[in-house]
Amino acid sequence: MLxxxxxxxxxxxxxxxxxxxxxxDIKGEQVSDLVVFDAENHHEKLSAGKSMDFEESILLTTGNYLWSNLGNKLLKIIEDTNGRNDFLLAPCSQETFEIMYGIKDFHPSCFNNxxxxxxxxxIPHYDxxxxxxxxxxxxxxxxxxISVLPPTSKAGDYVIFQAERDLVGALTACSASDSNGGSFKPIQFEVLDSL
Amino acid sequence: MLxxxxxxxxxxxxxxxxxxxxxxDIKGEQVSDLVVFDAENHHEKLSAGKSMDFEESILLTTGNYLWSNLGNKLLKIIEDTNGRNDFLLAPCSQETFEIMYGIKDFHPSCFNNxxxxxxxxxIPHYDxxxxxxxxxxxxxxxxxxISVLPPTSKAGDYVIFQAERDLVGALTACSASDSNGGSFKPIQFEVLDSL
Known part of the structure; x- marks a missing residue:
């Protein structure tokens, strides 16, 4: 179900x-932050450091795996019609908007979402x-x-991941202006048994 | 005390x-993996993603801060006589040696150490x-x-960090051959009240 x-x-x-x-990315130029955890053991979770190490690349796309902090495969990227994703930067948080943008009031953020x-x-926030x-x-x-540019994704671009084990997770429609070409759009997602 | x-x-x-x-690095060409946690709240800890985001760089050296997963400064790099460090790759672990090197038996690793x-x-291993x-x-x-080359550090090169809050931590003399120019050497460290 979409x-x-x-x-x-x-x-x-x-x-x-x-x-x-x-x-x-239904509208185009919209980022989605994705995290996953092992369904049974939430202490096992997505690790940028393990993924970049084992995949020997900063940039991950079709054919690459996303690995856990305990050295296991969690997701495989099956298809990526855009081809540019990031695994360097932590989810934007209230501190991001205070420190990077000078905003003092509450601001929606991927971390909070x-x-x-x-x-x-x-699963607690610190995990x-x-x-x-x-x-x-x-x-x-x-x-x-490092510089953050607008996404190259066009309306309808998508990425398909396949689970290597039972997982729980969350994803966002990102809240940081610079990351999304200056405007905020929705994201769609779907869990599928087959393609 | 050294x-x-x-x-x-x-x-x-x-x-x-x-x-x-x-x-x-007393002998030269030897890596040391460093992790720190807030002394009171071990759930607040070093974050590569936050550090690269807030410092706007993959490469961190003199003048840069190392940040926590909760958006606070943990360490400042005061001096770095070598100038090349890494924050991309997770600590080498038993899986590293099995997957990257084809070693099946126990191998010393930064993760284990x-x-x-x-x-x-x-502090548990999964944290x-x-x-x-x-x-x-x-x-x-x-x-x-990504490619891992021998360190550029010479015998006697050092990095000095200053704590931005009370911390606990650990560090290693790294166990992965490729990261250390093909041989394993000791690392020295010292906690100092003043320079």
């Missing part, structure tokens, strides 16, 4: 081993790892300097 | 706010984050392809 995540919000899902998660979405699994940032366009130069 | 970490092992430390941690060193603080890999020379190209 679900829509309204702009600047989040949602949760469960995935059985072998099932597919399809994440769709992931926290709320993960409450149904009793949220660096997300796999679907459609996020983070550029870097040889000196390591 | 302490020596024998090759392929680890040790722990406590740091009061304002104190300095000096990590010394950090786990043992952190037992005195009751070990991606370490700040002092002296590690991870190169990357514009396509994101």
């Amino acid at each position: 679900k829509t995540i309204p702009k600047q919000s989040g949602d949760s899902f469960t995935l059985k081993k072998g099932q597919y998660l399809k994440v769709i 992931l926290m709320n979405a993960l409450k149904r699994f009793d 949220i790892p660096t997300a796999f940032n679907v459609f996020m366009n983070v550029q870097f130069d040889q000196n390591g300097k | 302490k020596t970490i024998p090759k392929q092992s680890g040790d722990s430390f406590t740091l009061k706010k304002g104190q300095y941690l000096k990590v010394i 950090l786990m043992n060193a952190l037992k005195r603080f009751d 070990i984050p991606t370490a700040f890999n002092v002296f590690m020379n991870v190169q990357f190209d514009q396509n994101g392809k």
